[in-house]
Amino acid sequence: MTRGRQVEASDATIGQIVLRDVHVRYGTAGERAGSAPSAAADAALDAAADPDAPEALAGVSLAINAGEHVCILGANGSGKSTLVQLINGLICASEGSVEVFGLNAGDPASAAAIRRRAAMVFQHPEDQMVTSIVADDVAFGPENLGVPSAQIAARVDAALTAVDMSEHAQADPADLSGGQQQRVAIAGALAMEPEVLLLDEPAAMLDDAGRRAIRDIVRRLNARGITIVHVTHFMDDALAAGRVIVLEQGRIALDGTPAEVFQHRETVHRLGLELPFAEELAWTLERNLPALGPLPRETDAATLAQELAERIGSHAVSLPGKPAGSHVPDRTAPSAQAPAIVFRDVSFSYVDERSARKRHLLRRGLGRRGRAGAPLAVEGLAFDVPRGSLTALVGCTGAGKSTTVELACALKLPRTGSVELMGIATDDLSRRRELRAQVGYVSQLPDRQLFAETVFDDIAFGPRNLGLTEKEVRGRVEEALALVGLSATPEMLRRSPFALSGGQQRSVALAGVLALRTPILILDEPMAGLDPQGRSRMHALIRRLRADGVTILMVTHSMDDVAELADRVIVLARGRVAALGSPRDVFCPPHSPAPGLPAALAFARRLGQAGAPLPHEPLTRSQLVAEIGGLVRPHTAEASSAEEVSHGAAR
Known part of the structure; x- marks a missing residue:
């Protein structure tokens, strides 16, 4: 294994970023130096007080020089996010020291000074949204730095152009897709013109074109001398870097150039990663x-x-x-029977959604755009999802995928047209309880579906609401945890879900839905943020559910996942159906309407x-x-x- 530019605790080497023998155990000595990035993170820090819990970082020493482009790789829970939060002064080390720009990142005053020169983009973009207008949100950082107004306007325009979000400058961030929100978060960081840019999975919710755009932005920023520290699960991101650091259970396992790191194929695979x-x-x-x-x-x-x-x-x-x-022949199609999900000429507008009274009037028959000319997030959607099939919903960022699946599980009601689940209209309030028993939904950010004090209670919530006995509930909890690859040990069952790693939180949230045993399962980006081993386990689970007859509607940006798993593909473009058919029907035409190719x-x-x-x-x-x-x-x-x-x- 390569040792690269790691440093010993006693090494006097000074870089722009220097960590010396750093240990972090959440909930013990590792307390916050500044504001934690989210309420969930706060809960994690407060809840994980078990002194026997594994360290998030365990003796990390390294130096990053000004102008370097460093990619941080590692399995879920290996300490990647903890590392970049330490650098930005958002958490403190339990032991050891962290210096950035020669400042002690553990000192609150120094941490604030560091954050004026180092910008960070978090895993969850809405954690960084502070206003109701995109342009104002991007301007928030420069305003806090005291940048003159004329320069702020120029910075905002340039940043939004760089991430292809100029046309959404006056939109409400809450109305944007997860991928669009991520672009806005990146624009906000770019507008600060930082000396160091810290990226924590910034492209997890983006399509192929979006990931390439972010990669190009990173390359240009690094060419201008900005130091880049980039946490990622995409190996192409690592190939574009000058240096790759691989973490394993809070320790540095590999450190060197991409060529040096990836020559250790067996080690890379053992660590749950993959080669480019x-x-x-x-x-x-x-x-x-x-x-x-x-x-x-x-x-x-x-x-x-x-x-x-x-x-x-x-x-x-x-x-x-x-x-x-x-x-090559396509998969055998599911047997012909009444579809599980039916969309009939469905349209939806977020502007209407913000006003319940207006939405009620619109559903009584006002015109296509309504009195306010509300823009439509989706328009004229007409398709069905066969029972027992796996249907992939794909499209560029902002195409309307998440809106469509929220309509499909009755979290939103159509402005025009109708949606039916197993023959039940989603706007039939008299059958709402029956409808809820038909469909399980796992959102783009499933950890946001967690709420209980323990893993057991979180997964048990749904089965208990079904009126099952406690014995039956426990059986459902243990079965669901086994399906997602977690052991139902007493320690796991009594842990706070907020004290788990990101990958474990995703698994627990999914287990809570699987415990309901619904005939329809809707998954919005189920592989986002998972390491290669996690994606492999998710593939196996999805195949098993499909083999058991569960109908699955899956949103994904990964065309490889579509090719591996899907029976049918629906391509959305600007809120409309652009193509529908088997993966081969969609991908193989010379000018495929899909947002990418396997x-x-x-x-x-x-x-x-x-x-x-x-x-x-x-x-x-x-x-x-x-x-x-x-x-x-x-x-x-x-x-x-x-x-x-x-x-x-x-x-």
């Missing part, structure tokens, strides 16, 4: 197709595709009966452009490896049969 797509693919192909020889590492997908195309050309064989461009399909098309078209268009990584293997292995009847089995397993 091109490196992982190269390793898999080398292992499964030794005829190709060693493939280049530390490269991007385009370079690997060019190299691979040349090698395939020297090994390619004819595959009879598989003409280029033919398709990585395997994008790579296969790069191969084709480099002169090595594949017989089929793969949507998943396993399909991609099988297709490449079909070109380089001798094509026998036995090999052909193996390939077909591989395709079936990949689906």
Whole structure:
């Protein structure tokens, strides 16, 4: 393992940011130096007073120099968020010291001075929203710094332009999607023109285009000399950095350049992480197709595709009966029966939602835009979700996905049109109790669904409301925890949910919904903020639920998740349905309406452009490896049969 620029506690090395033998245990000596980022964080600090609880950081020493671009990786609960909050003076070390700009981050006065020069973007963007107008929110930081008004206006315009949110300058942040709120939070940090920018999963709620935009913004800021400390689960973010630090249970496991860190493949996987797509693919192909020889590492997908195309050309064989461009069959569709969810010409406006009286009048038949010309978040939505299917809802940030799922589970009522769940109209108040028993909903920020003093009581809340006995309730709680990969130990059951890591909080919130055993499950970005192991567990859970006959409507920005899991895909664009069909129907047209492509399909098309078209268009990584293997292995009847089995397993 590389040790990079770590420092010993006695090292006199001075950087812009220096940590020496830092330990943090929440609720003990590690108290807040300033305002915690959220009420949930406050509760976590107050509730996790167990002295036997594992340390969030356990003896971390490192130095970050001015102008560095550092990515922090690690599994959920490894201490990444704690590290960046220490740097910004939001929490204090239990032991050791933290210095930023030569100031003691543990001293309240110094912490305030640090935050004037170091801006932070949190995991949950609404924690940073302080006004009811986007432009005012972005201006809040510069105003507190005493920046002249004319300069503030210029900074706000530039920051909103940088994150593609200029057209929402006068919007209410509360009306924006989670991804749009994240862009506003980043704009607020940019407007402060900081010397250090601390990013805690800033792209977790963004689509592919949004993540690329944030990556480009980070690159430009770093080129201007701004120090970047970026917590992320996206490996492409790490490739763009000059330095990568990997945490394991509060300790530094790896520290070096991306090339130095990712050469430790086994260690990276053991820590619950993954290699960047091109490196992982190269390793898999080398292992499964030794005829190709060693493939280049530390490269991007385009370079690997060019190299691979040349090698395939020297090994390619004819595959009879598989003409280029033919398709791998889609999954078997669920049996035909009445749909679980039906949208009929549904429209919704947040402006109307803010006035119950106005909404009532509008539902009595006022015109399409209402008397105030309210803009529509979604318009004319018409689709159904078959029973027992997994339907993915995708679209660019702000397309209306979260609004649609909130309409689907009756948290919002349509302005026009109707929504039905298992044949029950969501606006039929006489059947509201019956309706609630049909659908479970896990929001973009499931930890915000937590409220009880213990994990047990939080998960038990729903089953108790169903009138179950305490024995039945306990059985539901234990079953739900097992489904999400947590052990129902006495210690876990009595812990505060706010004292858990972010990944554990997400799991407990999901368990609380699963304990209801509803026939419909609606998941809004279920993989957001999860490490690779967490995403793998979530995939397995979703597959199991679908196999058990649960109808799932899933919002996601990950086209790879869609390719791996979905039976059907609905693409939203500006609040309207832009496409509907199987993953292959949506992704494979030359000009797909989807907001991105699965990585395997994008790579296969790069191969084709480099002169090595594949017989089929793969949507998943396993399909991609099988297709490449079909070109380089001798094509026998036995090999052909193996390939077909591989395709079936990949689906």
